[in-house]
Structure formats: structure tokens, C-alpha cells
Amino acid sequence: MRVHLGSDHAGLELKDHLVGWLREHGFEPVDHGPFVYDALDDYPVFCLRAAAGVVADPGSLGVVIGGSGNGEQIAANKVAGVRCALAWSEETAALGRQHNDANVVSVGGRMHSLEDMTRFVEVFLTTDFSGEERHSRRIEMLAAYESTGDLPPLPDSALGHGPDA
Secondary structure, eight states: OOEEEEOOOGGGHHHHHHHHHHHHOOHHHHHHHOOOOOOTTOOOHHHHHHHHHHSTTTTTTEEEESSSSSSHHHHOOOOSTTTTTEOSSHHHHHHHHHTOOOSEEEEEEETSOHHHHHHHHHHHHHHOOOHHHHHHHHHHHHHHHHHHHHOOOGGGGGGSSSSSO
């Protein structure tokens, strides 16, 4: 499986480590940069490319890395067709795949040890989507909104309540 990677300067060390780790574990890394340390680089440059790479490469997954992982997740999620999960534990990495069919994971290079973050990525890459109807339905709602901009209809239980009533 190909794995598209992008980071900023804060995630460069982990990204470089993951490129080797992925090769050693039978994955095919596609490195979208950066390739040198630059404290002033901008994560969207690299994370948008990694996310777009996933969309253009069916069956692949992606990893974006920054200091906290927050900005990188936001950037990746701007690419139509990407569902990027922020992982801060093995459980959140697994749930991103099982419940959300996430195709990109974001991790914070300054938040955890190299070993922990590598494990989060491993769990993400080796966990499958559950395929449960409720999860598929929710993903379909998000895809429809992404495509049309139309909000999903309110359930009957919510009618008469809130700002859409």
C-alpha cells in the first residue's frame, strides 16, 4: 500500500523516520516534503499535496505531521474526498479508521514520543473500516454535503427545536 506523507518543520523528524519505517514494514512511502528543515515553512504546502495524493491514488492512505497535528488535519480536510483524523492515542487512530473510514491521519510531532507516534500510524494503517451501516450513513452525509453544500435533513426527533425549526 502506498502511504502519502507531508509535514512541516516540527514534523520533519517523524516524517523522515516514518519513510524508513514504512519501507521496512512493506509499505510504499510517497514523501511530499519538506525535505530540509526550515523553521519558517508552511504546513499547507506539504499537507495539501499529501492529501491530494491520497485522493488521486485509490487504495492509498496518508499521514500528515506537525507540532500538534491540528493545522495539518485542517489542511488535509480541505481536500475534497479526504477524511483526516487527528490521532493522539492508539484508540483514536483505530476509531478514525473503524468508524470514519479516515484515509489520512494527523499526528503531533511535539505531543508524543517517536515510538508512540509510530505506533499510532501503524494502528491507523492496519485497521479496517467496520462497514457498519450507521458509520456508512454518516460518511455518505458528509460526502453529500461536501459535494452539494446542502445540510442533511433534520431527523423527526429534532423537528420543532433549534435554529432550523
